Amino acid sequence: MAVSVDEAVATGPTPDRALPARRRGGRGRSVLEVAALTVLAVVMLFPVLWMIETSIKENRDVYAVPAEFFGFTVTMDHFKDVFIGPDGGRSDLSVAFLNSVLVAGASTALATLLGVPAAWAYSRFAVKAKKDQLFFILSTRFMPPVVVVIPIFLMYRQVGLIDTKLGLILIYAAYNLPFTIWMMKGFVDEVPSEYEDAAMLDGYTRLQAFRRYTLPLLVPGIAATAVFALIFSWNEFVFAIFLTSSDSVRTAPPAIAGLIGGTTVDWGLVAAASVVFALPVLLFAYLVRKHLIAGVTLGAVRR
Amino acid sequence: MSDPVLTTDAGQVAAGPPPAPGRFRRLSDRGLAVAFISPALLLLLAMSVFPLLWALYLSFTDYSATRGGRAYFVGFGNYTAILTSAQVHQRALTTLIYVVGAVTLQTVLGFTIAYLISRRTHGRGLLTTLFLVPMMLSPVVVGLFWRFMLDAQFGVINSMLGSLGLGQVEWLTRQRTALISLIVVDTWQWTPFIMLIALAGLTAVPKYLYEAASIDRASEWFRFRTITLPLVWPLLLIAVLFRAIEAFRLFDLVYILTNGGPGVSTETLSFHVYKVAFLGFNTGTASAYGILMVLVVIVLSQIYLRYLNRLKEG
Numbered sequence: 001m002a003v004s005v006d007e008a009v010a011t012g013p014t015p016d017r018a019l020p021a022r023r024r025g026g027r028g029r030s031v032l033e034v035a036a037l038t039v040l041a042v043v044m045l046f047p048v049l050w051m052i053e054t055s056i057k058e059n060r061d062v063y064a065v066p067a068e069f070f071g072f073t074v075t076m077d078h079f080k081d082v083f084i085g086p087d088g089g090r091s092d093l094s095v096a097f098l099n100s101v102l103v104a105g106a107s108t109a110l111a112t113l114l115g116v117p118a119a120w121a122y123s124r125f126a127v128k129a130k131k132d133q134l135f136f137i138l139s140t141r142f143m144p145p146v147v148v149v150i151p152i153f154l155m156y157r158q159v160g161l162i163d164t165k166l167g168l169i170l171i172y173a174a175y176n177l178p179f180t181i182w183m184m185k186g187f188v189d190e191v192p193s194e195y196e197d198a199a200m201l202d203g204y205t206r207l208q209a210f211r212r213y214t215l216p217l218l219v220p221g222i223a224a225t226a227v228f229a230l231i232f233s234w235n236e237f238v239f240a241i242f243l244t245s246s247d248s249v250r251t252a253p254p255a256i257a258g259l260i261g262g263t264t265v266d267w268g269l270v271a272a273a274s275v276v277f278a279l280p281v282l283l284f285a286y287l288v289r290k291h292l293i294a295g296v297t298l299g300a301v302r303r
Numbered sequence: 304m305s306d307p308v309l310t311t312d313a314g315q316v317a318a319g320p321p322p323a324p325g326r327f328r329r330l331s332d333r334g335l336a337v338a339f340i341s342p343a344l345l346l347l348l349a350m351s352v353f354p355l356l357w358a359l360y361l362s363f364t365d366y367s368a369t370r371g372g373r374a375y376f377v378g379f380g381n382y383t384a385i386l387t388s389a390q391v392h393q394r395a396l397t398t399l400i401y402v403v404g405a406v407t408l409q410t411v412l413g414f415t416i417a418y419l420i421s422r423r424t425h426g427r428g429l430l431t432t433l434f435l436v437p438m439m440l441s442p443v444v445v446g447l448f449w450r451f452m453l454d455a456q457f458g459v460i461n462s463m464l465g466s467l468g469l470g471q472v473e474w475l476t477r478q479r480t481a482l483i484s485l486i487v488v489d490t491w492q493w494t495p496f497i498m499l500i501a502l503a504g505l506t507a508v509p510k511y512l513y514e515a516a517s518i519d520r521a522s523e524w525f526r527f528r529t530i531t532l533p534l535v536w537p538l539l540l541i542a543v544l545f546r547a548i549e550a551f552r553l554f555d556l557v558y559i560l561t562n563g564g565p566g567v568s569t570e571t572l573s574f575h576v577y578k579v580a581f582l583g584f585n586t587g588t589a590s591a592y593g594i595l596m597v598l599v600v601i602v603l604s605q606i607y608l609r610y611l612n613r614l615k616e617g
Contacts, residue, residue: 037419040412041433047491048436050459051448067462114346117339125336133344135608140351142604144552146573147593150580151354151361154368174350177343206331235441237555242581253443257559260447267451274444285439289432293503296438296496297545300611301538 055079055271062268078272092247093273096255100277103165103251104233107172112226114173115180116218120210122181123188124196134182141178141298145238153242163244168251171239176229183228183291183299187221188214227288228295231281252277355597362591369584381591391575391592398571401482402550405489410543412490413497418531420498421505431502438495446559449488450475478568481561485569488560489553493546500542504535537614544607548600572596 053069054062056079061072085091122130152171153162161167191214199209237253244250250258256273259266285292293301362381366374385391420430437445452459453474461471474484508531516526554573557563563570563578570578576596580589 033419033422037416037423037430040416040419041430044434044437044491044494047445047448047452048440050452051444054451063457065457065462066466067457067459114343118343121336121339125332127336127340133340137344137347138608139601139604140347142548142552142600143351143355144554144573144576144593144596144600146552146554146577146580147358147596148351148354150576150586150589150593151357152350154361154586155354155357170346171350174346177347181343206335231439235443237441237443237558241558253441256447257443260450265451270447270451274448278440278444281439281441282436285435286432289435292435292499296499297541300608301500301541301614 051271051274054268055275057268059266059268062271078268079276081266081269082273082276093252093255095247096250096252097276099165099248099250100234100252103168103172104230106165107169107176107233108226108229110169110173111176111180111229112222115177115225116184116222119181119184120188120214123185124193134185137178137181138298138300141175149239149242152239156243161243163246163249165249167243168240168249171243172233172236175236175239176232179232179298180225180229183225183294184218184221186294186299187218187225191217224288224291224295225299227284228291231284234281358590358593361587362594364587366587366590367584368580368586374587377587381588382595384588385592385595391572393567394570394572394575397482397567397569398551398573401486401489401553401569401571402547404486405493405550406543406546408486408490409494409497409546410539413494413542414501414535414539416494417498417501417505420502431499434498435495437492438499440492442492442555443559445488445492446556449484449491450560453484475561476565478565481565481569485557485560489550489556492556493549496546497539497542501535501539504538505531508534537610541607541610541614544603544610548603548607551600551603552596 056074056076057068057072058075058077061068064072081091083091083094085094121127122134127133156162156167161170195213195217196206196209199213200206204212235253236251237257240251241254241257244254247255252273256270256277259270259273288295361374363376363378364374365377365380416434420427420434423430453461455461455471455473455476458474460474465471472480474480512530513526516530521529552573553571554577557569557571557574558577561569563574572592573596576589576592579585579592583589
């Protein structure tokens, strides 16, 4: 079955079956459909807009009853509070953001470094029990994180990886590896192995053939896969909250969640932190929009 | 290889004269496969299989992470305790209501949106991208934000209900509405997922089928029922299965949105495992609990992969 994401997310006019349908169905129906779509879009986007709006409201407007949709004073104070602490130095949140950048970046690099060669090997060679191995790899990704975190917690405590960035990097890399292998295998399968055969006839070794001919063609695929791994690690919460405790190690999701711990919650700050935290993800998601289906189904469903 | 295009293609990319033929080519193929695959497998063994085996061992003991000390073997004691516990049955029911409710809602909504978008000629790309935003957000951000919007006193939802002349609802502090809120929030976040997959299925339906149908003057409903649905169904089923697995494992949203409460009304199995493990520190019991959950997930993912294979072959 052909499933093209390019078509699904294609911009511009697509003269499709919508045309004859509309001619037959008439105007009223089409208007009704547009109205329904608009209502659904508003409902789906309202929470996001409300989050952005709250992040630029002054506190008294945030808690106004009834809620104020327009005509409030715009302030950037909450965004300032996200980055600058009360004492004028760096805030805990900004430290957490930096930790997130480091942990997500390093774990993605590790997963890519281990996953891409493995995907190539699975695609090109007759590996023993290949299907079983691939199923095993994917199945590790389906484990409930809250279940896995119990033994990981004990193991980390034993080897001194608890409350370290390295510990998070390792678990995120392992968490992203199945996805990287499955998605990359799809990309490698699309590059004809004849390229490598031809190069080997010219006297290159298998490894040289891979490096010189296949790898360059895989770069866009690697980039897309890495961005997905980055998004997963960036958003991850369960491992982050149970395997870290100190402010200097904690990543952003538990740090943002920690803002609601007290009796009064500074929702303006929560909103601003959420907006700052969500921006890179939305940007990345836009970059990989063509690969979304492969990405969200762990690479199992492609085109 | 006999294809001349391919050889010239490769020849063009080649820079400089080709090196001498590799001496270890036969050997290196095998060696390469092992060298390339084993690091990945080792990491997975260390971070997934080893912990899981450890959990399996602990599930037969009375070990407690805080008490430490020796772990005493209790056989299947933990398992029988869990499987016969009325508490666990209650959590299983909550999880079932949540999974079935959320996945059904998102499937209906997601498919509807996909169908409406697929009938538009203009602005499809923009619409699709906009609808996908909730799915990309972290569950922490989503949970926090809905908690704010659902707040009984100053939440915007109640504020809107008020201006419509409707009564206020204590969304997260009443037993029944809390579970509904959880379902609504999960639906909000994951409807785009179903929409994306359904849209892919809908755009892949060959156009000539509709043309043939309209020559036969088939009705819109007839075309939907006999062409669209059967062709999109397999892919949609995969999306549903995938969502069911994810919903079954859900923890973060519950933790942020309701923390299992009020009472235990939103305590899913995942959340209960966490309580047993990290608040009760009954590590042995929690491990047995976890193993049982993993078994459920393995069965679900087996079905998922089986459908996938059938889809790929078909």
